[in-house]
Amino acid sequence: MDREAFLDELVRRALDLQSVLIAGPRRIGKTVLASEALRRLREEHGALTAEVDLFYCATAREFAAKLALACLGSRDGRLRRALAGTERALAQLAADTEIVARLPGLELHWLRHPERVPDEEMLDRALSLPERMAEAAGRPFVLLLDEFEEIERLGGDMLLKRMRAIFQRQRRTAYFFLGSRPSTLRALFGRQRQAFFRFADPLTVPPIPVEAWKEYATRKLAAQGIRLLPAAADFILDKTGGHPWGTSRAFSAAYHAAVAERSDVLDLDLAAAAFERMMDDLTDVFVQELQELDDIPHARVVLHRLARGERPYAGTRVHPQQVRRALQALVDRCILRRDGRGEYAFEEPLLREHLIRAGG
Ligand SMILES: Nc1ncnc2c1ncn2[C@@H]1O[C@H](COP(=O)(O)OP(=O)(O)OP(=O)(O)O)[C@@H](O)[C@H]1O
Numbered sequence: 185m186d187r188e189a190f191l192d193e194l195v196r197r198a199l200d201l202q203s204v205l206i207a208g209p210r211r212i213g214k215t216v217l218a219s220e221a222l223r224r225l226r227e228e229h230g231a232l233t234a235e236v237d238l239f240y241c242a243t244a245r246e247f248a249a250k251l252a253l254a255c256l257g258s259r260d261g262r263l264r265r266a267l268a269g270t271e272r273a274l275a276q277l278a279a280d281t282e283i284v285a286r287l288p289g290l291e292l293h294w295l296r297h298p299e300r301v302p303d304e305e306m307l308d309r310a311l312s313l314p315e316r317m318a319e320a321a322g323r324p325f326v327l328l329l330d331e332f333e334e335i336e337r338l339g340g341d342m343l344l345k346r347m348r349a350i351f352q353r354q355r356r357t358a359y360f361f362l363g364s365r366p367s368t369l370r371a372l373f374g375r376q377r378q379a380f381f382r383f384a385d386p387l388t389v390p391p392i393p394v395e396a397w398k399e400y401a402t403r404k405l406a407a408q409g410i411r412l413l414p415a416a417a418d419f420i421l422d423k424t425g426g427h428p429w430g431t432s433r434a435f436s437a438a439y440h441a442a443v444a445e446r447s448d449v450l451d452l453d454l455a456a457a458a459f460e461r462m463m464d465d466l467t468d469v470f471v472q473e474l475q476e477l478d479d480i481p482h483a484r485v486v487l488h489r490l491a492r493g494e495r496p497y498a499g500t501r502v503h504p505q506q507v508r509r510a511l512q513a514l515v516d517r518c519i520l521r522r523d524g525r526g527e528y529a530f531e532e533p534l535l536r537e538h539l540i541r542a543g544g
């Protein structure tokens with residue numbers, strides 16, 4: 185699969201200490217791929233690794249604490265358990281003003297009273313930790329920062345400048361920055377004046393080719409004693425467009441339908457029935473996804489038009505200028521993609537399926 189080559193590239197770049205930015209649509213497998221690259225870096229190349237999902241950090245301070253814990257945990261499971269209570273546990277670990285954790289070849293200092301330390305210092309300490317650990321261990325450190333666009337919410341320019349100042353001095357640490365708002369991320373990384381200018385190379389997650397999906401699903405089902413008929417595979421792939429999340433859900437739903445029917449053949453009827461049930465089950469997912477777009481004026485009208493196969497500018501209810509803005513925002517959020525002919529396609533074909541079913 186193309187994805188193997190992509191994984192190889194992630195591993196190679198990390199070992200070269202070249203940071204990368206992976207910005208792409210929701211649920212295409214960014215996190216799965218980056219985590220797998222981390223596992224290989226850890227197990228096959230002896231790298232130290234850690235990951236932090238910024239989505240789950242309420243404040244810059246919490247980000248600092250989570251980052252520190254993730255880094256320390258990368259080294260030693262026991263230490264991770266000892267630190268499991270986050271800041272309070274950190275504070276209780278040792279006497280005096282600093283905690284000293286002694287690990288083979290490495291002495292780590294952490295604060296005994298983190299609550300007395302200003303946010304900036306907490307951040308600087310946490311952000312410096314990967315490099316210090318890498319130096320002490322004589323091994324590279326690879327840090328995965330997931331949902332990185334959340335950095336704006338956590339601290340905006342101040343935080344970015346701090347990060348950049350620390351990161352650019354580092355010689356043994358590589359970063360995987362992940363996110364699903366390419367426009368925001370590109371702005372963070374791409375613009376001349378921005379703090380992250382040229383810090384990380386953008387990489388695109390390759391699609392999983394239809395043929396690869398067929399081969400994979402046929403093999404997986406055969407291992408369970410079920411023969412996947414080409415018509416059923418074509419039906420599913422036509423509906424999902426090979427999108428990683430939707431396709432794996434659809435094949436899994438079809439598999440379970442075959443098991444429930446005690447059938448050792450997965451045919452078109454079974455696949456189609458399972459697909460309908462799956463779409464019902466996924467209603468909540470898509471309803472929520474659409475709610476998240478409610479800050480884009482006219483987004484729903486435009487999406488419904490596109491789902492019905494109409495031109496986005498058709499109809500008189502919304503001014504063309506407003507349609508244009510909505511389309512742009514939907515592309516920025518990776519809901520839509522502009523294809524070569526200036527037409528718009530859904531990044532996730534199942535969202536279109538949902539809109540068709542929901543009507544409106
Ligand atoms: N190579 C793959 N083969 C099969 N299924 C996959 C593959 N990659 C991803 N998936 C499926 O897609 C789902 C979403 O993947 P993942 O969480 O990595 O996406 P993401 O791009 O990080 O999404 P988000 O932007 O929402 O964080 C996974 O739970 C998995 O079911």
Ligand SMILES: [Mg+2]
Pocket residue numbers: 214215216330
């Ligand atoms: Mg993810």
